[in-house]
Amino acid sequence: MAVLDRDTINAVREGFTRHRLSWIDTLPFLFAALMYFFAARYLPLGTQVMIQVAFALSLDLALGYGGIDSLGHVAFFGMGAYAAGLYALYVSSEPLSGLAVAACIGALTGLVTGPLVLRARGLTVVMLTLAIATMLHELANTSAMKPITGGADGLFGFKIAPVFGMFSFDLYGRTAYWYSLGVVAFVFIICKLVVNSPFGLAVRGMRDNPVRMRMLGVNVTARLVTLYCVSGALAAMAGGLSAQVTKLVGLDSLAFLVSGNALVMLILGGAGRLYGAIVGATVFVALSDRAAAIDPFNWLFAVGGVLILAVRFAPQGIVGLIADWSQRLGWVRR
Amino acid sequence: MVELLGAEILGLDGVTAGYRDTVVLEQVSASVGANEAWAVLGRNGVGKTTLLMTIMGLTVLREGRIRFDGGDITNMDTHRRVQAGIGYVSQEREIFPSLTVDENLRVATQPGEWTRERAYDLFPRLAERRRNYGNQLSGGEQQMLAVGRALVGNPKLLLLDEPFEGLAPVIIDTLIGAFARLRRESAIATVLVEQQVELALELTQQALVLDKGQIVWRGASADLAADRDNLAMLVGLQEAR
Incomplete structure (x- = not known):
């Protein structure tokens, strides 16, 4: 262990288990930046990874930290995607303002559905979130909404102007890659700031024991709605990002599969530690891609297999497993 | 009996409360003055914890009113009661x-x-x-x-539910020291629910005894501690050594 001195290991574990920003937090982004130079063929795949990372991070905020068992997080993703698409089609093709609009719509969706969902707990939350997402999915496909959403054909034909007016989206996905990386970094920093704030502490306490939190003078429902709005805004940014880089909003951006996949990513990576979302989404997307390349028909078998192994041998997720190992190696937290 | 004079911090008026299907407390009335320390005693299952939870707004209140610090908190949300100054x-x-x-x-x-x-x-x-x-x-x-x-x-009022339960004697001593210091340094009223009767009476000035959800005795802690027969009858204490 000559290379890994005690301080480095401590820093790594802090990054994985504690919740403060440190130098270790730049590593995934450095890695992503390096990938641009050494794996240029995979830029479009990398962009997909980053969209999923952003979405999984937003879900981690609600589920991993807030204990909101959302099975309908795709509602935010889809609302953000349609918001960004419609904004580009009718208002302006400027991308950053499009993302801001998507985030606002996401927060608004959280504000409207949150009070309904968050009074309940447990299975009721699962069912309510699922129901809301399914209703939105159906709504987007109704004949009344078809002129707006494009129905099953999806929303297309919009253009996205160059980022900062300088970097236009190219065929090879270079701009899209850097743009997505920037958005993910933004989402990650917001998540870190939220979970470290006094608000974030209260949210973690609420996940442990909501009644006790109320007995310490905290308005639990109001805090949960706030968290739901923040998480919804970030999820909608992921959806908006997806709309902007693919220049298409399909009906499937409101489909249950998106929620389910994000949940699988969190389980793979480990919920409630932010890095779980990064690792889980990366592994999930990369694995799906490789498995599909090898066997285009039965690739889901590989994903399912890995999930079963993860749940059996790493119930805390991959990141949880790493954190456990580093602890077992004997480096006690200061 | 020495009645500590001072503004009332907590008042219960004919409180009948319990849970969804059962009534645990019946017509409980009490008044705790600012900076007073009260012991709530009684056998198991007579409603001591329910009394504290009712003050916190965690039970179903059927009748009666609860006052705190000059205001009516009967229908107040739990987190607002805490913000108003009740610690539990x-x-x-x-x-x-x-x-x-x-x-x-x-x-x-x-x-x-x-x-x-x-x-x-x-x-x-x-x-x-x-x-x-x-x-x-x-x-x-x-x-x-x-x-x-x-x-x-x-808090202006601290509710303690069996703080010494299951602790080593040395830890109990630490806590007792802390409570003594707390009483000296701060003007916090205390309501202490405790199974260790003698300890509870030692730490408080006033006591009330619950039985089957009703108050069956109230008075100065020292009086109850001195009256061993009565104490044994009220809280089911074994013959005093």
Whole structure:
């Protein structure tokens, strides 16, 4: 262990288990930046990874930290995607303002559905979130909404102007890659700031024991709605990002599969530690891609297999497993 | 009987309360003055914990009113009662396992004379363990943290539900020392539910005894402690040694 001195290991574990920003937090982004130079063929795949990372991070905020068992997080993703698409089609093709609009719509969706969902707990939350997402999915496909959403054909034909007016989206996905990386970094920093704030502490306490939190003078429902709005805004940014880089909003951006996949990513990576979302989404997307390349028909078998192994041998997720190992190696937290 | 004069901090008026299908407390009336310390005694299952939970607004109140600090809190949400100045240390302690000691205190802090530093001063053991997570603490440390966490909320009234239960004698001594210091330094009224009757009577000035959800005795703690026969009858104490 000559290379890994005690301080480095401590820093790594802090990054994985504690919740403060440190130098270790730049590593995934450095890695992503390096990938641009050494794996240029995979830029479009990398962009997909980053969209999923952003979405999984937003879900981690609600589920991993807030204990909101959302099975309908795709509602935010889809609302953000349609918001960004419609904004580009009718208002302006400027991308950053499009993302801001998507985030606002996401927060608004959280504000409207949150009070309904968050009074309940447990299975009721699962069912309510699922129901809301399914209703939105159906709504987007109704004949009344078809002129707006494009129905099953999806929303297309919009253009996205160059980022900062300088970097236009190219065929090879270079701009899209850097743009997505920037958005993910933004989402990650917001998540870190939220979970470290006094608000974030209260949210973690609420996940442990909501009644006790109320007995310490905290308005639990109001805090949960706030968290739901923040998480919804970030999820909608992921959806908006997806709309902007693919220049298409399909009906499937409101489909249950998106929620389910994000949940699988969190389980793979480990919920409630932010890095779980990064690792889980990366592994999930990369694995799906490789498995599909090898066997285009039965690739889901590989994903399912890995999930079963993860749940059996790493119930805390991959990141949880790493954190456990580093602890077992004997480096006690200061 | 020495009645400590002072403004009322907590008042119960004919409170009948319980849970969804059952009534536990019947027509309970009491008045706790600012800076008074009360013991609530009684056998198991007579409604002592229910009384504290009713004050916190965690039970179903069927009849009666509850006053706190000059206002009516009968229909107030639990978190508002806490903000108004009621602190509650429950029997289960309920430390947040995924927060550190320091963070457990931080989430409960409200502006006032009790700061985290002062809580650490009261329980130096907590200061040593401030970076440990809630699930890495011993029972005694958890109890200290539960009390400290209630204090940094700067309550005017502190409700303690069996704070000494299951603790080693040396930890109990630490807590007793802390309570004594608390009584000296702060004007916090206390309601103490405790099975260790003699200890409870020693720590308080006033006592009330519950039986089957009703108050069957009230008066000065010292009087009850002296009246061994009555005490044995009221709380089912074994023959005094």
